[in-house]
Amino acid sequence: MPLANALSLLLDFVYPRPCAVCGAGVIERGRHLCWECWRDVGLIEFPFCSWCGDPVAGQVDNHYVCAWCRRRPPSFDRARSAALYDGPVQHCVKAFKYGKRTHLARELGALLSSCARVHYADEIVDAVTYVPLHRRRRRERTFNQAHLLAGFVARDLGVKLTDAGLYRTRHTDTQALLNAKARRRNVEGAFAVKPNGWARGRSLLLIDDIMTTGATVDAVARTLKGAGAHRVWVATVGRGV
Numbered sequence: 001m002p003l004a005n006a007l008s009l010l011l012d013f014v015y016p017r018p019c020a021v022c023g024a025g026v027i028e029r030g031r032h033l034c035w036e037c038w039r040d041v042g043l044i045e046f047p048f049c050s051w052c053g054d055p056v057a058g059q060v061d062n063h064y065v066c067a068w069c070r071r072r073p074p075s076f077d078r079a080r081s082a083a084l085y086d087g088p089v090q091h092c093v094k095a096f097k098y099g100k101r102t103h104l105a106r107e108l109g110a111l112l113s114s115c116a117r118v119h120y121a122d123e124i125v126d127a128v129t130y131v132p133l134h135r136r137r138r139r140e141r142t143f144n145q146a147h148l149l150a151g152f153v154a155r156d157l158g159v160k161l162t163d164a165g166l167y168r169t170r171h172t173d174t175q176a177l178l179n180a181k182a183r184r185r186n187v188e189g190a191f192a193v194k195p196n197g198w199a200r201g202r203s204l205l206l207i208d209d210i211m212t213t214g215a216t217v218d219a220v221a222r223t224l225k226g227a228g229a230h231r232v233w234v235a236t237v238g239r240g241v
């Protein structure tokens with residue numbers, strides 16, 4: 001083991017990092033969440049809607065499609081989320097996004113990557129892309145959380161990372177405070193792709209941090225499909241309820 005690695009292992013042991021949620025010491029390398037908090041993560045497992053991935057109570061088969069997707073068929077081919085957006089995941093996403101604790105991209109990215117590996121194992125993904133921020137919000141926040149997460153996923157899957165020429169045509173209100181109908185209206189026509197034809201014929205994995213009604217990822221998927229994308233699969237860290 002190189003000396004620098006040995007030293008860093010020793011330092012991890014002597015000075016454990018505080019868990020991002022509860023503050024307990026974490027000695028595992030590169031981790032920012034203790035095992036106790038990891039245990040509280042509400043991982044999303046079957047049963048869920050086969051299209052949008054929304055968890056459902058009760059018994060359904062693999063082909064079940066929820067009433068929401070039947071009424072308004074989404075433009076994405078499938079969407080899946082790693083965990084429920086509550087408890088430690090909510091805490092970490094907020095700290096990452098609003099508290100600028102960008103080192104949490106690694107923790108959340110690992111969770112997201114394993115979700116993508118499980119659900120899209122049979123698909124050939126040409127590139128990983130992400131929901132763009134409007135340049136005004138990007139400037140305020142100094143980073144795009146979806147971009148950082150997508151970078152982690154792309155590296156982990158060994159797939160190219162691209163912005164796919166996507167951009168926001170206008171500044172939109174934060175989706176969190178709006179109801180389902182207002183969310184759809186808020187992002188309607190809010191995305192576009194540069195006319196470079198990059199998306200044409202490609203199968204893309206679209207990354208975002210949270211998905212609740214799916215209005216944002218659906219609007220982005222519609223834009224990508226409109227630009228000729230062959231497939232758009234979605235993966236998010238959290239699933240809001």
Ligand SMILES: [Zn+2]
Binds near residue numbers: 023034038
């Ligand atoms: Zn903890």
Ligand SMILES: [Zn+2]
Binds near residue numbers: 051053
């Ligand atoms: Zn659905």
